[in-house]
Amino acid sequence: MQDLSKFQHPRFARAYERMSAESERWVSAHRRRLLAGLAGRVVEIGAGNGMNFAHYPPEVREVVAVEPEDRLRALAERAAGGVAVPVRVVAGHGGAVPVEDGGFDAAVVSMVLCSVPDQAKALAEVRRVLRPGGELRFFEHVRSDRPGVALLQDLVSPLWRRVAGGCRLNRDTERVIRDSGLVIEERQRFAFRATPSSPSLPHILGRARNPDTS
Template sequence: MRDLSKFQRPRFARAYERMSAESERSGTAEHRQRLLAGLAGRVVEIGAGNGMNFRHYPPEVREVVAVEPEDLLRSAAERAAGGAPVPVRVVAGHGGALPVEDGGFDAAVVSLVLCSVPDQAVALAEVRRVLRPGGELRFYEHVRSRGPALGVLQDLVTPLWRVVAGGCRPNRDTARAIREAGLVIEEQTRFSHRPVPSTPALPHILGRARKPDA
């Protein structure tokens, strides 16, 4: 098994479990439903966390392989998989080296995870590797603001925020990273969302991109 020791953040994981439940009640559940609507076939979910997406997968999905590096969150995801409406297999691994085969998936899902992967380019290259030609990436992420004041504030707080929030970088331009990875964004909406009352409202993007057929 790959060494996942650098991904172990038990204090953050426990806080994330509490916050994610509250966030679901604050509108995040609806965003997850939009993210996953219409998926079918075989899906890899990268950074599955505690499995909050699982109950939203549509019945046309044949299998979800859910990759999560953090031990506590992965254990929670395994419990959530038991109540999922589709088959979910939870595996240990991380976005920079997905423990799955080349071209084996109809879709990949990233949900509030590209903010915290060590290297977006590496993670998105892995997405391209595991998708079949014409396969799609579904993404739901918080991103750097286009407004200059908030954007600069996000830049300023990022070094400290990374320490307290499990490596999260709130100032990433994730849509640009997706395009630079050679994936074609076909649909994207941008909106402000406050996951929990104790956090500020931040810009989010939700959409889909496709791996070219050739």
Template structure:
């Protein structure tokens, strides 16, 4: 088993467990349904958290391999896997070193995780490694604002937010990171979403990118 000690944050995991349920009610569930619509074949989900995406995978998906580093969240994901309508296998691992084979998946899914991975470039390189040529990355992420004043406010708030938010960085320009990784973004919707009443509305992106032949 990989060393995942740096990813353990039981206090944040307990908070996330509570807040994610509220977020689902406020619209995250609909975003997840849109994120996963039309997928088929083998899928790897990176940073699966407590497994709230599992219920939304369409029946054309033959297997989901879900990767989660945090012990408490992974245990919750395993519970959700037993309720899912498609086969789900939950593995211990992290985005920078996925414990799966090269070129093994038709699609990869990232959902509110690229804000907190230690190294976005490494995580996206792993996405490209495990996807088949022509495979899809589906993404739903909060990102740096396109408005300069808001983006500067995100820069100011991020150090404190990151400390209490499980490593989450509000100011990551994830769309730019996709382009730098070599993935080809084919569809991307930008919108504001307020996940819980106590948090600000944050800019989000939802869409898909293609893994070109290497």
């Protein structure tokens, strides 16, 4: 049984529930692009309150949705009951994904690599659970490639991390994905604001392949 106490952020979870509902009209198109073409077994790491579930295509046979935060996981379980694709919600975190080695055709991370304690460890777990040739789908906000904006992210990030459930604004997530040994096959970089009143942040959306080394 994993100790998930350090992942509990009830105040942020309540705020996230509200914000994700408000932003869905702008985010849903990106979710559809993120998940388009998936099939077979999928593990979603950091599933939050389950906003991706309705966008999985019918070719997906099963989604195992991993979420450490108690309130968000309960909301994800509720969301799983209202979608066509079979979704099983489990307690766990990105540093120790509670599923078997090599059992999945795809892994999904969506606005989660900003907040995992150790990105390299989480991506090592992605490689562990993917079959050879399986793919990672990612949709993440990242460090700006504009020096002035990146400096501002560095300055704001410590406070933001405290109030936003461990989220860091200044992570160079694309580099860490490449360093993990996953091979990025497609990547789009764009500025995006979740709501009209939120700041515009650089995001990446794409897919990477787990190499078949056999």
